[in-house]
Amino acid sequence: MTSELVETPVLIVGGGPAGLTASLLLSRHGVESLLIDKRVTGSPLPRARGVHSRAMEILRVCGVEPDLRAVELPITPGAEWRVDLTGSPLREDVPSAGRSPVSPCEGLSVSQDVFESVLRDHAGGYPAGRLRRGALLESFRTVDGGVLATVTEQASGRATHVRARWMIAADGARSGVRRQLGIAMNGPDDLGRQTMIAFRADLTGRTGARPRGIYFLTATGAALIWTHADDRWVISQPGPTAAGEDPATVVRRVLGLPDLTLDVLATNPWTAAAQSAAQFARGPVFLAGDAAHRFPPAGATGVSAAMHDVHNLAWKIAAVVHGHGGEKLLDSYATEREPVGRRNADETGIAWTRIFSGDGAPFRGRSLAQLDMGYQYTSPVIVGDASPDADPPGADYHQSATPGCRAPHLWLADGSSTIDLFDRRFVLLTAEPGHAWRDAAASCPGAPVDSHVVTEAQWPDLYGVAPDGAVLVRPDGHVAWRSVTPSTDPKADLKTALTTSTGG
Ligand SMILES: Cc1cc2nc3c(=O)[nH]c(=O)nc-3n(C[C@H](O)[C@H](O)[C@H](O)COP(=O)(O)OP(=O)(O)OC[C@H]3O[C@@H](n4cnc5c(N)ncnc54)[C@H](O)[C@@H]3O)c2cc1C
Known part of the structure; x- marks a missing residue:
């Protein structure tokens, strides 16, 4: 059986924030692309719950912001430290009120799964950007200065060959593309293990109807975040749970609410890392998002930085496609974004370590606004x-x-x-x-x-x-x-x- 051959200027591997933003931006620049993602549904865990101002500026210009604001969670901005959820606040970190003088956009509070679904609807609205879910990048090689990839349709097992002039590896922290290229990650890969538990429970008696952006619960060192308006929350606590311990028991213990009625939705062990790839590009392949850098969630910069990467790249690819950019323009993607990846990994790595060394202050180096917009x-x-x-x-x-x-x-x-x-x-x-x-x-x-x-x-x-x-x-x-x-x-x-x- 002969496999189908698909040709596209840009193959995007991964339909998370980096890949979807790449598709959206390339389409707006009039460049065709094919995005593949091995998943059929959105991300199973809420993961990120924050997108910062600079990423919102990108989405404002693309006309996506109103749809995101419509699904935004009505949080009370800032952080609160309590012993557990039953205690009164030990400390509060409240951002200054009023409109930001440096941006037309405030940050957005929405869970990553909701964020991605809005982004996917917009990216999918452009005929130039084809989105294929349930399609796995099996392998690739560089051919004639471009990429020849084998993609498997997961449901049918059918293989397709994709020939692309460029490939954007937006395939996440465990990037198979980066591994195949043999590109090393620099920086610590284990800044501490955490267990994330997503659950549904009515906590309004303890948090009010507009919960804080984040609660740090000092008795256990856990963080509590409201993720969805239908009473969905996550806790992330240091270390693995004890063998055989029921996640619902862990949640009750962390919150200090032994009689709480709750449904556990998912558990996910994860490891904080502060790493940046040694190279963000190799030939016709560009690494973007978590494939290029992994930040601990101090300051919650992962999704935003993933979008900044492709914002830097998309117009350059478009300039070359449309004949007003030279190849040197594409080289500048790595020259410009690698230092930002290192800077963000270093700063968030230090900030994360400091959270657990006791003072609770998220950033002592560059401010969050500087990390977000100052590069x-x-x-x-x-x-x-x-x-x-x-x-x-x-x-x-x-x-x-x-x-x-x-x-x-x-x-x-x-x-x-x-x-x-x-x-x-x-x-x-x-x-x-x-x-x-x-x-x-x-x-x-x-x-x-x-x-x-x-x-x-x-x-x-x-x-x-x-x-x-x-x-x-x-x-x-x-x-x-x-x-x-x-x-x-x-x-x-x-x-x-x-x-x-x-x-x-
Ligand atoms: C527990 C947890 C909590 C987090 N909290 C925050 C937070 O509060 N704030 C924040 O900003 N960030 C947070 N992050 C990080 C954030 O989720 C990532 O930075 C963000 O998802 C990066 O986007 P991405 O598009 O680069 O990668 P991803 O979102 O990981 O997307 C990669 C995509 O590639 C697809 N893929 C992989 N391999 C292949 C293949 N071979 N073929 C086809 N498709 C493939 C995957 O299915 C996936 O959809 C958190 C992450 C975790 C795990």
Whole structure:
């Protein structure tokens, strides 16, 4: 029997947050892809319950945010420390009230299974992004600079060959693709074992109708998280459960509620790790998400970082497919994302260890906002200037338009944000006096550039330019280049900046 041969520009292996976001973004960039996932249903455990602001910005631009807000859990933000659930709070960590000054998006509280189902609906709405569930990547090899993969339809056992120009390995922490490529993970792989128990119980008598984001129960060192509106919760407690111990008994003991009525839904032992892959790309294969890095849940950054990876990658693949990006642009994926993977693994690893060394403070290095939004890319496709490092350890997050940084958020007169401008094309930002730059953009050959005049008076200061300066922002919302002052030859300067930032 001859196997079917399917051709696609991009094969995405894995339909978790990384793979689904890759599919969605590639489709929006007009690039066809085929996503396969061995699972037929969504993730069986709630896993993550948080997505941070930067990932929500990506989803805002893609039009997914309203559907996610509609299923968001009405938590009371912050953390509470109690001896067990019967005790009064020993300590509270309450985020400052009011809208964030640095982002149009708040973080989202929703369980990963719900999050993925919304994301899958959106990704599946684009004809360019084919999604195949119950399809296992059996093996692959590189052929003619691309990938030839064997995929098995699990229900029928039927094999399909898939020929792709590139493959995104979004196949999770145990990535078979990464193992086949022999790419090592650096960093500690065992920062302590935990047991997660998902259960259903009415705890409103102890938590109220809007529970805290997380409860740390100090008698057992466990964490308690509300996951679904229908009374579903998880606890994660250090170590394995005693042999033969009933999980329901463990939950009652951890909560200090010996008579609690509950249904245990699932148990899952897991090990915290703080690792990053030695290489994020090899030939036509890109590692993304947990396949590229594993973070302990201090700060809950795993899902968000998985999405940041593919946000960096998707527009670059699109630029090459559409003929305005050179291969060097694809090399910059690893150059830009590997340091972020190492930084996040190091910081969350230290933070996780500190949680268990007793002071309970989640981050003593970079703040959570800095981890989420502060990373600054340095690569041959970023036109650096002499500005100081915008992402020093130990600082809080300050918005910066230093090349390589996420372009700062600013509310615009029409109620939108600057973040909404960064989608499928490069954007040249100028203030009113920057007409020479706008003329240059209108006649510049190469990658498509939109010009936007920012009329808000704060813009030059926020973006670190004179009123007649200019800032070039990539489709992933990172600053590619800026000219602090006007130029004697704006067209030549802009052309050079665009050529560099598209890997030409
Ligand atoms: C117990 C637990 C708690 C967590 N808590 C948090 C948290 O609070 N906050 C947070 O941000 N993160 C948390 N995480 C981490 C978070 O779940 C991951 O960071 C996130 O799922 C990474 O997304 P991903 O798309 O890279 O990988 P995954 O979500 O793991 O997706 C990988 C996909 O690849 C598929 N796959 C694998 N191999 C193949 C193959 N050969 N062929 C086809 N398909 C394949 C799998 O079926 C899976 O769907 C937690 C993780 C665990 C285990």
